[in-house]
Amino acid sequence: MTDVPATGLASYRHALSFPGTAAFSGAGALARLPQAMVGLGSVLLLTGLGRSYTLAGLLAGSVSLAQAVLSPQISRLIDRRGQRVVLAPQLAAHLISLGLLVIAAERHAPPWLLLATGVLVGVSLPQFGACARARWTALLAGDSYLAAGLSIESLIDEAVFIIGPVLVTTLATVVAPAAGLLTALGLALVGGWIFLAQSGTEPGPQRAAAGVRRARAIRHRGVLVIVGVFFAIGVLFGLVEVGIVALAREHARPGLAGTMLALWASGSLICGTAYGAVRWARPPARRFQIGATAMGVGCLLVALAASHSLLWATVALVVAGLANAPTLLTGNVLVPLVAPAHAVTEAYTWLGVIVFAGVAIGSPLGGALIDNAGAGTALWASVVAGAAAALTATVGQRALSAPVPEVAA
Template identity: 40%
Template sequence: MAVRRTTTPAVPANRCVRATARPGYGQLLRTPGAWRFLFPGFAARLPFAMLTLGIVLLVQHTTGSYGTAGTVAAVCAVAQASAGPQIGRLADRLGQAAVVVPAVVAHTATVGTLTWLALSGAPEWTLYAAAVPAGASVPQIGPMIRSRWMESLGDSPLTGPAFALESVTDELTFVLGPVIATALCTGIHPAAGLVAEAGLTLAGGVAFAAVRHGAPPPARHRAGGRRQSAPAVAGVRLLVLAFLGIGSVFGAMQVSLTAFAEEAGSPGLSGTLYAGFAGGSMVAGAVYGAVRWRRSPQSRMIITYSALVAAASPLWVVHSTGLVALTAIVCGLAVAPTLITGFTLVEKLVPGGSKTEAFTWMTGAIGLGLAAGSTFAGRLADASGSSAGFTVPALGTGLGLFALVALRTRLVPTLAALPRVTVAGSGGTRVLRQERGPVAVD
């Protein structure tokens, strides 16, 4: 029988890996043209790790309230989470460059406005108003890079290491970003962190948009059937809930570690503590991505998420600097494996033409969870100290784990998400669907 694909384009030979080769980071980074979008992409995504903490440090300095600072950061994160999927959908439809350049210009202008309002002692409501466009205009560089990997790799088994590399890169930005933002805000000026964030976003975003290699063609130019929206997939909606819990860890840790450092009399320590948390996640992600797992990603998602809940639970009962640092690192160790597995599931659940949108739903969920986590942790830290703020990660991840366990059957890909394969034979043609493994008959 002759076999040919009908809805997914053939992948050029130089973009595939031989089935006999063991997938790994070395092979991945030898993908032709990958470095052309990785370098500017890193420069463009680093500022995102500086944004929330930069807002917290500036607004807390100008208002004297962690609650207000956390809420302004939360408004920014909610706006980002709400607008992110729309930016991802536009990128799928119009192309990445057509979306990135206007976004970074708008982001630079709105962050500048927010900074000016905070320094001028403007009414509190104006800070919230300025935070909305600042968050809504955040360029979705991480999801766009993940889509470029999928476009470059096709059905290669290197997609697993690619997601691991992206999670490690995300964590690296969250190692460097908070340290840079804290150093600038405490060593130069309270506004210096946001000024640097805006400048890097503009320069990195324009450079990234200028590189067209690996960018998926606009959806309107794709052959095939009607495009399915990512939220229409039940498994994507479940993962959004799970990623909300992961986001609550990020938001609560940023605010609570900042409050803890202030209580300890060393405000500059907050960036170092958060870097330890992100560093633990980065190391775990690198190791996790290098392993060829036999368990299904569905079962791995439950296991890694359970580990995250267990690691986040003791944060609120430790009080010494050494124990807080150690506990934060242990918590970080569980974050990247959970994110890698979640993004792997998204790639399997969502049909072609909606990948960037789906990835932005995940990052948007993290942003929304970050918003809730920073808000609740900020209010609790104001009322009862940093220990109260540390209860938020345990509660957020606990709710996420409950949803995953209760609805875990939704994480199995449906036939609509699998690539079509047409088999022609003497008895006619049959449409099959295949997921990098045994072929399943429609």
């Protein structure tokens, strides 16, 4: 335990001063860049080779859906067997399947083969973010700097999903359609190998306590509440993204959509950095509720501002984005408080993939609303998703504030 905890940005420096933390966190950042590149890279690859947007969208959806459905099961195995034992063959399978996807696309393979390969890519995509958080949790259990370590990982997620789409788009449109996915393959290889080489910080296999039955992370009420909130947030993200793209087109300024969404993400990253550096007196369960409510209010501001002008909508987006990272960060901080040690990696994985599942539902839902009634309807639907997130966090306060639940044998 640290006697005099550092505050501000010094808390980040102190967390990274623990032996091995900077190495595995940096390697994990590099290794998870492909997670922000594979879906969009698949779309750019197929459309760049003259295939339809419908097929490209189905391919990206197959990757995301397979990842969301099966990744938690693989992470449960990681909790039982250890990271290297599971991640090494999973990473190898991912590299092979990603290479096969590029080859199949280049040779204009039939849709069924492309979709089947996309499923393999999603299933084999390693969840390095969850594994990095599990290492922080094991190394700093009970230490006041665990929150700072988890904050670092959340900020890395924010940065990855700002850098990844820009990188893959540039490579696929300027160099070659396959360049984005091939670069993702190289990053996964290098980052994953370095991460797995950090054996000194790898937590051992996690066994349930004596007299306790090992249950899936999702069976614990606190984890279920966080997953519910994160799913609603994912739907919110999908609705806002397609809504802003449509709004910019309605104003005959389609090129501004990327800038507006980048400002939304940048506001989230900046506020998340400041938020993670503060030692909060208010308990995390309550902060989680406040953050989810703030996200809903932010969506309301965006929906109201969108009816006036793109400028006001952009300002509202920046304001709304301030709540994103703090809410997601607090959800991750809650994991070791509401999930038993033998299910931590699985719980972190659920939080990561459920957001993608929400986006996969929010985006097409927003598209359907836009086709029928315009961009504003998607943005107002995001208000409903934000309200659902806030309501779930409010109703689940007791489960989030209770001690770690154990299931009696």
